Amino acid sequence: MKAAILEHYSAPLVVREVEPLALGPHDVLVDVGASGVCHSDLSAQRGQYPFELPIVIGHEGAGTVAEVGDAVTLVRPGDKVIASFIPACGRCWQCLRDRSHLCEAGRALGGVPHVSIDGAPRKSMAGLGTMAQQMTVHESSVVKVETDLPFEQLALIGCGVTTGVGSALWAAGVVPGSTVAVFGCGGVGLSTLQGAVIAGAARVIAVDLAPAKLAMARQLGATDIVDAGAGDPVEQIRALTAGRGVDFTFEVVGRPDTMRQAYDAACRGGTVTFVGAMASDLVLPLPANDLHSSAKRLIGSAYGSAQVRRHMPQLVALAQTGRLDLASMVSATVPLEKVNDAFEAIESGEVVRTVLVP
Ligand SMILES: [Zn+2]
Ligand SMILES: [Zn+2]
Structure with a gap:
């Protein structure tokens, strides 16, 4: 499958083939429907966050569950999901205090390699790597939603809107x-x-x-x-x-x-x-x-301060009834291959969100 790879800081991203690794017991394989291009992706490209390169980039996305590991209970194949760039484990000290936005398991759950790039296992941004045709994530990193809203809009709930x-x-x-x-x-x-x-x-x-x-x-x-x-x-x-x-x-x-x-x-x-x-x-x-x-x-x-499992479905409901306008916030929808143009557009400040579709 194709993914946008950050190989070197401050250099253009490279869209090319990577290989998903075998699913772990709590992993979920998602067919990405759309990925937003957020300012944090630009900061990542410029080296503001210390990554082990190369890495699959992107942290704002939505898609459909294609396959699940043996121990997954939160979603099943066919479910529509929004990716949560902070995993919400539901069990840690913070999650038990209704602070899943500070989940203490987040770093560990998001720091596992899920793709092979040139034969080596590699991590993905925020444990997601949404700028790809597929992403493998821990089940704590996806939230099931029931809606017919398009993925271009649902993707924005993954980061900016929430x-x-x-x-x-x-x-x-x-x-x-x-x-x-x-x-x-x-x-x-x-x-x-x-x-x-x-x-x-x-x-x-x-x-x-x-x-x-x-x-x-x-x-x-x-x-x-x-x-x-x-x-x-x-x-x-x-x-x-x-x-x-x-x-x-x-x-x-x-x-x-x-x-x-x-x-x-x-x-x-x-x-x-x-x-x-x-x-x-x-x-x-x-x-x-x-x-x-x-x-x-x-x-x-x-x-x-969102409790993603409770609040993302509420945001979807607000969008569904027109109380939250997501359509106006999607400035353009472009193919994944145009990722570098999308990064330039966000730098220019002229767009609200460009959304990439694989
Ligand atoms: Zn973001
Ligand atoms: Zn937690």
Whole structure:
């Protein structure tokens, strides 16, 4: 089967034949239906995560179960599944505390080689490797869903949509009637914005530099638009909220300066949620006294605090009834062979999501 391989950092990906290894007792072979191209894939290509190369890339996907190992109980052949880029073992200390987004077995379950490249067993990104015709994964890494939504849309739930919608619904807990500002309107930010709308926020302010992204934010339910290039976004948000700032801010860019803006744009007593990923050596300076005197809550959001087995089917149901718009977030669907063009498109910032089909 064909897969997109990262052979060298910062070099084009190579689409070529690899051989799936024999299934282990808890492994599942999935015919990939679609794979989204997420910004983290670009970061991976640039060497931000230390991988043993070569590796099959991709961590946002959905497909159909083709074959299962002897001990698999969670899915069976024919099931439609969404891949979870953090496995949810259901048994570890964190999973038993309703924190499967921090599953302690994740690293071990995701670190097993599942393909042979040039005769050597190799790992796949996040234990998945969605940019391929097939992927072998641990059963903890797939979530069964019952729906007729197309794979192009279901794939997005694997990473961006769950991360974004979840940050509003399950990490921050946006409440009806509240005011919200979302910094950064890429795939995850637009999902955060949709999560705030679903939660019943009265006012959802979208902040970005790109006019196309702000227009998309408006289409997906933003009540106000802040062009961060047209003056200090914090001042613009305060001007919209009687000088107070908003109840909930979300930083979905992944930069210390926008994190600080998100902190400053929250009202006293407001909640600041950090969603964006960035290099691990960056630090965030904050006004120390204001941290207690403003009584703001700071929240880190990983995978939207989603409990994937419970929440991914809920996201599918929201999409099925039109309350969550996935179709608008798929900018283009292209064949797997065009993976390098898709990476260039995400770098240009002009697309929400390009989806690859094998
Ligand atoms: Zn991702
Ligand atoms: Zn676990």
